[in-house]
Amino acid sequence: xxxxxxxxxxxxxxxxxxxxxxxxxxxxxxxxxxxxxxxxxxxxxxxxxxxxxxxxxxxxxxxxxxxxxxxxxxxxxxxxxxxxxxxxxxxxxxxxxxxxxxxxxxxxxxxxxxxxxxxxxxxxxxxxxxxxxxxxxxxxxxxxxxxxxxxxxxxxxxxxxxxxxxxxxxxxxxxxxxxxxxxxxxxxxxxxxxxxxxxxxxxxxxxxxxxxxxxxxxxxxxxxxxxxxxxxxxxxxxxxxxxxxxxxxxxxxxxxxxxxxxxxxxxxxxxxxxxxxxxxxxxxxxxxxxxxxxxxxxxxxxxxxxxxxxxxxxxxxxxxxxxxxxxxxxxxxxxxxxxxxxxxxxxxxxxxxxxxxxxxxxxxxxxxxxxxxxxxxxxxxxxxxxxxxxxxxxxxxxxxxxxxxxxxxxxxxxxxxxxxxxxxxxxxxxxxxxxxxxxxxxxxxxxxxxxxxxxxxxxxxxxxxxxxxxxxxxxxxxxxxxxxxxxxxxxxxxxxxxxxxxxxxxxxxxxxxxxxxxxxxxxxxxxxxxxxxxxxxxxxxxxxxxxxxxxxxxxxxxxxxxxxxxxxxxxxxxxxxxxxxxxxxxxxxxxxxxxxxxxxxxxxxxxxxxxxxxxxxxxxxxxxxxxxxxxxxxxxxxxxxxxxxxxxxxxxx
Ligand code: GLC
Numbered sequence: 121x122x123x124x125x126x127x128x129x130x131x132x133x134x135x136x137x138x139x140x141x142x143x144x145x146x147x148x149x150x151x152x153x154x155x156x157x158x159x160x161x162x163x164x165x166x167x168x169x170x171x172x173x174x175x176x177x178x179x180x181x182x183x184x185x186x187x188x189x190x191x192x193x194x195x196x197x198x199x200x201x202x203x204x205x206x207x208x209x210x211x212x213x214x215x216x217x218x219x220x221x222x223x224x225x226x227x228x229x230x231x232x233x234x235x236x237x238x239x240x241x242x243x244x245x246x247x248x249x250x251x252x253x254x255x256x257x258x259x260x261x262x263x264x265x266x267x268x269x270x271x272x273x274x275x276x277x278x279x280x281x282x283x284x285x286x287x288x289x290x291x292x293x294x295x296x297x298x299x300x301x302x303x304x305x306x307x308x309x310x311x312x313x314x315x316x317x318x319x320x321x322x323x324x325x326x327x328x329x330x331x332x333x334x335x336x337x338x339x340x341x342x343x344x345x346x347x348x349x350x351x352x353x354x355x356x357x358x359x360x361x362x363x364x365x366x367x368x369x370x371x372x373x374x375x376x377x378x379x380x381x382x383x384x385x386x387x388x389x390x391x392x393x394x395x396x397x398x399x400x401x402x403x404x405x406x407x408x409x410x411x412x413x414x415x416x417x418x419x420x421x422x423x424x425x426x427x428x429x430x431x432x433x434x435x436x437x438x439x440x441x442x443x444x445x446x447x448x449x450x451x452x453x454x455x456x457x458x459x460x461x462x463x464x465x466x467x468x469x470x471x472x473x474x475x476x477x478x479x480x481x482x483x484x485x486x487x488x489x490x491x492x493x494x495x496x497x498x499x500x501x502x503x504x505x506x507x508x509x510x511x512x513x514x515x516x517x518x519x520x521x522x523x524x525x526x527x528x529x530x531x532x533x534x535x536x537x538x539x540x541x542x543x544x545x546x547x548x549x550x551x552x553x554x555x556x557x558x559x560x561x562x563x564x565x566x567x568x569x570x571x572x573x574x575x576x577x578x579x580x581x582x583x584x585x586x587x588x589x590x591x592x593x594x595x596x597x598x599x600x601x602x603x604x605x606x607x608x609x610x611x612x613x614x615x616x617x618x619x620x621x622x623x624x625x626x627x628x629x630x631x632x633x634x635x636x637x638x639x640x641x642x643x644x645x646x647x648x649x650x651x652x653x654x655x656x657x658x659x660x661x662x663x664x665x666x667x668x669x670x671x672x673x674x675x676x677x678x679x680x681x682x683x684x685x686x687x688x689x690x691x692x693x694x695x696x697x698x699x700x701x702x703x704x705x706x707x708x709x710x711x712x713x714x715x716x717x718x719x720x721x722x723x724x725x726x727x728x729x730x731x732x733x734x735x736x737x738x739x740x741x742x743x744x745x746x747x748x749x750x751x752x753x754x755x756x757x758x759x760x761x762x763x764x765x766x767x768x769x770x771x772x773x
Contacts, residue, residue, distance in 0.1 A: 127164040127165065129168050130168070132171050132175055132184075133168045133170075133171035133172070136188055137164065137167055139185065139189055140167065140188060141160060141163065141164075141192075143192045144160065144193065144196040145160075145196075147193050147196035147197050148199070150200075155199075159199045162214075163192065163195070165445070165446075166442040169438055169439075169445075169476050170188075170446070172438065172472070173436065173438035173440075173473075173476075174393075174439045176431070176432065176435045177387075177390075177432050178390045178393075181390070191397065192446075194394065194397055194398055195397070195401070195443055196447070198405065199446075202405050206448070206450060209300070209409075210450045212450070213450045217515065218693070218694075220410075220452055220479060220480060220517050220622055221516075221517045221621075221693055221694035221695055222693055222694075223686050223688075223691075224253070225255050225256060225517075225622050225694075226254050226617075226623060226625070226686075227255075227622045227625065228249060228252065228256070228258070228625050229257075229260070229521075229524060229627060230257075230258075230259060230260065230626075231260045231261055231525070231627070232259040232262050232283075233283075233286060234656045238285075238286050238291070239282065239287035239291040239295045240287060240291055240295075242257075243294065243295060243298045246302060248662070249302075250302065251680070252680065253684075253687060255304050255305065256307060256410065256622055257299060258307040258308075259295075259307070259308060260273055260309060261283060262282060262309070263276050263279055263283065263309070263311075264281040264282060264284065265277055267318065269644065270381075271378060271379055272525060272648075272650065272654065274309070274414060274415075275311075275315075276315050276316055277316050277318045278319060278320065279310070279311075289406060292406050292407075292408075293406045293407055296406055297407060300409075305409035306407065306410070307409070308403065308408050308410075309411075309412045310399070310411045310412065311414040312385070312396065312413050312415065312419060313382075313384055313416065313418045314377065314382040314383050314384045314415070315383060318381075319383075321335045321336075322336070322383055326367070326370060328370075331391075334386065335392055336384065336385065337374065337386050338370065338372040338373065338374055339373040339374075340373075341373070342364075342373065345373050347423060348364075348423060349362070349363060349364070351424055351427075352427055357570060357571070357572040358572075359379065359570070359648060360378060360379045360380060364376060375421070377415075384418070387419050387432070388420075393436065393439070393440075400444065401443075404444070405448070409450055410451065410454055411444075412454045412456055413437065413440075413454065413455050413456060413478065416456060416457050416467070417433065417457040417463070419432070419433045419436060420432040420433045428463070429457070429459055433466075434466050434477050437455065437467070437477045437478055438469065438477050441477060441479075442476075452479040453479050453480070454478060454481065454482075454622075455467040455480070456481075457481060457482070458482060458484045458526075459484070460531060462510065464485075465510040465511075465512060467481045468512050468513055469513065470510075475513035475515050479516060479517065480516065481518065481519065482518075483519065483520050483521075485505060485506065485509065485531060486506065487521055487522060487616075488528065488530060489502035489505055489506060489532075491528065491551065491587065492532065492547070494726055495550070495562075496550070497726065498707070498726075499707060499708060501537060501540050501542060501547070502726075503701075503709060504536055504539050504540050505532070506700040508536065511697075515695070516694070517620070517621035518619065518620060518694070519621060520616035520620075520621045520622070520624065521616060521623070521624040521626065522584055522613065522626070523584040524624070525626070525650065525653070526650060527569040527580055527650055528555070529577070530551045530579070532547055532551075548577070552578035552579075555580040555582065555587050563588075563592050563601065563605070564588075564592070565582060565586040565634075566580045566581055566582025566587050567580070567582060567652060568581075569650060581652050581653055582635055582652060583628065583629070583634055583653040584612075584628075584653075585605070585629070585634050586653070588608045588609050589601065589605040590602065590606065590609065590634070590671070591635065594634070604728050604767065605632075606632075606671065606675060606678070607728075607767035608767050609629070610678045611725070611726065611768070613625075613679055614724060614750065614769030615709070615722075615724055617683065617692075618698075618713070618722045618769075618771055619698050619711070620692065620696070621694050622694075623686075625679070630665075631661065631664070632671055632672060632675050633661075635652040635653060635655075636651070636654070636655035637652070639654075681750065682750060688749075689749045690715065690717055691713045691717060691718070691720035692720070693715075696715055699713075699714060703737055705733050707725065707726060708731055708733055708764065709723075709724045710723045710724065710737070712741050718742065718743070718773060720743075720772065720773045721738055721741050721746070722769070722770065723770045724769045725769075728767065731764050732762065732763045732764070734760060738762070743773065746773065748771060750771050755770065
């Protein structure tokens with residue numbers, strides 16, 4: 121195995137590689153020669169990224185070298201245990217690292233139980249997913265959550281066990297196998313910032329085991345917590361105020377950024393890192409292909425800051441990413457960091473971490489700006505904010521979405537607002553009023569979530585149909601209103617399907633499900649109005665999707681049309697990101713997707729009135745005699761201008 125050319129490593133990586141190769145070899149003796157070589161080639165390829173991620177965090181420790189060798193042993197064991205079909209997938213993805221960037225990628229997001237009852241039930245629903253050409257399925261609350269309140273599954277009791285109400289590990293493996301056979305990747309949540317107070321680590325810590333107490337942040341009195349609180353915001357100001365909780369049995373305070381039953385993990389302890397890597401290897405070897413790394417912005421605490429987006433977070437994520445590349449390279453990482461643009465790009469890597477941190481990250485700003493433009497019928501803020509967005513590496517993909525299981529926070533920066541003559545706080549208040557339905561003339565039926573009395577901040581819950589005016593129009597039997605709402609929902613989807621990345625359809629939006637009132641009745645959900653947009657899939661209503669006379673049928677067919685157009689439009693590959701255009705038009709939103717095949721210009725009318733715009737921007741983008749990829753038509757440009765119907769979307773090539 122020594123006849124390969126060594127990689128050019130530097131610093132600690134060069135020094136530590138030989139020992140780590142040795143450690144890996146010891147775990148792999150029983151494997152065929154080719155498998156051992158493959159592991160070593162991958163180890164050498166990604167070792168620099170691994171060490172560069174870990175060194176700033178743990179490099180000062182005397183046992184850093186041993187820690188690293190043990191980590192490589194774990195990776196080697198993960199590789200050793202990897203089932204053959206997944207090893208084949210690893211090879212495919214080594215060869216096609218852009219698999220999640222391709223225009224055929226379509227994501228679907230659902231609570232496993234609310235979508236299909238059980239994991240096996242998901243297999244029975246795969247026909248439905250195929251109708252939507254889904255290639256990426258994010259199932260929520262799969263890993264065993266705590267009993268009682270569990271923040272919608274984001275308080276995990278055991279990362280290695282499946283929620284018994286859904287099935288067991290064999291069922292999870294079966295779902296992965298079935299989906300993979302269809303070309304669909306399963307994504308599950310890996311809640312990295314905290315585990316629940318019922319997790320074995322927490323129980324051992326409570327029982328006095330010091331090893332496990334070091335997995336958490338514990339304080340004997342309020343001195344340190346108070347010092348941190350001085351600069352810490354509150355995630356759930358009304359549901360779970362404060363960031364620390366008193367544990368009477370231990371006589372200590374514990375860090376709980378979210379609910380008091382979600383205990384923040386102490387990532388400054390390398391044992392936590394090692395544990396999570398073992399969890400990742402285990403789940404990846406069951407067939408999980410994407411990890412949604414939950415609430416990652418909060419992983420590192422630094423006194424005097426808001427304890428979000430600290431550089432160590434990006435280092436740790438880079439190291440986790442390298443671990444997957446070494447042992448389970450088919451796996452991709454999606455970062456859930458709902459933060460401002462300048463902070464967000466760090467999750468793809470900036471500077472020395474460029475392109476090394478996560479493969480996919482949520483485009484929160486695109487989502488917020490879409491809702492903002494739809495409410496104000498004005499695209500200037502959207503255009504400005506998205507034009508200012510920092511550049512991202514060509515190897516990444518945005519997770520583009522209109523709705524998800526969470527509330528919407530109006531992440532509109534004050535300086536972006538000011539640049540287009542708006543007052544940030546006033547605009548954010550307008551959006552809350554508008555989507556809560558209290559603004560005069562609003563068609564929205566959302567509700568305020570997480571009202572922060574101190575900052576005035578009001579986030580919003582509500583289903584897509586409720587926020588986009590479909591629910592209200594249907595309740596009022598308002599035919600024209602229904603037409604407009606359908607068009608509004610589709611223009612939103614035309615944006616997320618064309619912007620570049622993994623478009624995520626949120627369960628039920630494809631048939632326009634309204635808010636679910638049942639959340640009031642269930643004691644498990646009553647306290648948290650995000651459950652209004654986490655309905656059960658009403659399969660009896662889903663049948664209407666094939667009837668073009670129904671709202672469900674119109675939406676479903678409209679979405680399928682967009683998805684079909686996306687799949688056959690190579691310009692929509694995520695490698696060339698969207699460049700937002702300033703058309704000097706306050707009602708239209710537009711961007712170009714540059715491509716060696718000829719650019720694509722996407723234009724969206726964000727209002728219920730027809731709009732026209734001079735067509736010069738098309739020739740500037742090199743697009744002559746354009747064809748719309750969605751409708752297949754040639755727009756009429758004879759008068760030198762392009763005309764868009766209410767809420768019309770055009771993808772012009
Ligand atoms: C993420 C989840 C959200 C949860 C939080 C805490 O933001 O999307 O639902 O409340 O993390 O885990």
